[in-house]
Amino acid sequence: MKKRVVITGLGIAAPNGVGIPAFTHALQNGISGIRHDSQLEELQFSCQIVGQPQISEELKAQYFTELELRGFNSKGILYGVIAGMEAWKNAGLPINENPDWDSGAIFGAGTSGIDKFRESIYKIDELQVRRLGSTVVAQTMNSGISAYLGGKIGLGNQVTTNSSACTTGTESILMAYDRIQSGQAKRILAGSTSDSGPYIWGGFDALRVCSSKYNDNPEEGSRPMSASAAGFVPGSGAGAFVIEDLESALERNAIIYAEILGGNVNSGGQRDGGSMTAPNSIAVQRCIKTAIANAGIHPNEIDGINGHLTATTKDSLEIENWTKALERNAFDFPYINSLKSLTGHCLSASGSIESVAAVLQLYEGFLFGNKNCSDLHPEIAALIDPSKALIETIKTNPKIIAKASFGFGDVNACVIFKKFEN
Secondary structure, eight states: OOOOEEEEEEEEEETTEESHHHHHHHHHHTOOOEEEOHHHHHTTOSOOEEEOOOOOHHHHHHHSOHHHHTTOOOHHHHHHHHHHHHHHHHTTOOOOSSOBTTEEEEEEESOSOHHHHHHHHHHHHTTOGGGSOTTHHHHHSTTHHHHHHHHHHTBOSOEEOOOBTBTHHHHHHHHHHHHHHTTSOSEEEEEEEEOOSHHHHHHHHHHTOBOOSOTTOGGGSOOTTBTTOOSBOBBOEEEEEEEEEHHHHHHTTOOOOEEEEEEEEEEOTTOTTOOSSSOOHHHHHHHHHHHHHHHTOOGGGOOEEEOOOOSSTTHHHHHHHHHHHHTOOBTTSOEEEOTHHHHOBOGGGHHHHHHHHHHHHHHHTEEOOOTTOSSBOHHHHTTBOGGGSOSSOEEOOOOEEEEEEEETTTEEEEEEEEOOOO
16 A cells, blocks of 8 residues: 655745745735846846745845855755745754754755856956855755755755756655655655746747747736747746655644645657657656556546646647646646746746645645736637636635646656645
């Protein structure tokens, strides 16, 4: 019999809300976190709007000592520590004096400390290598985020960082699920983070996949599933979970936000239409089907989908893949939404931030609306009933939500969340 795995802690640093209360309020009320960025305008980016968490100096001081903040310049680690520590506290868990051998961290990242890298490169080129400081390596190594969290909490189980483009956050949840399922850990702090700034977003702007038509109307810029979608809005942040075996959660009388039924991770091998930047549709469908089989449910049991849906030309193809994988279309299709309408595309953090949103919908009993989607793309309207792409938040009682992420390199991940019932 499979070990049941549940979520007992949530944490978030999102463009439209830092902290679970603010983020929940933003979801329920359709509050966008997309803003104009004067630096991108000065640098002559085509897309000059972004989704970036608003972090005050006071909030930084709650999570980092004065000594830690001296020479600190890694936004990804900043977001990840804030989200991860909130999830740990939210789960009612202590900061350990000795290593907690039963608890670990699998916390993903795309890159780490890109601004610190830039700063260091300039100092080295100016023959100032001795002035780099003692924390450059910790801030710029890819596993910096998991190392920071492991040290702040005292984690004694596996402490590692995964990295798989836009699937990173969803993959980290499934890696934590597998480790707990196999009995190698009681709980894992899982999630992902993404750096922010022009050195992260510049490559996407150069690819011409970013929205450039709404620089004067930032909140209208991210338009997943819309006929007037003009590319994705770059974003950043972090989402975090405490994932735990049910027996341990019940023993300590923890709040349980949702159950993880299972999931799947795969790759299309960059074959059959798949490439570095495009998905292999057969692999996407296979990932969803296998996730459902692994979860032990029927496709008809899925009440909602939190899609990847980036506001690019691939949105229609994603919906088509969902209809084929579930064998559900028209009015029989589940409700579907994309958090990117409110946050932009948070890259390596997208899967974890969007999964926090999916779990909150189950726990609080609602489905959030898709902002900027009153003009549903006709190719999507031909596949599903337009009412299934919610425009406004509705109060309801979803029992099962499927969350999927698809990333550069033709990689896919899908996880199935269920409202907890003991």
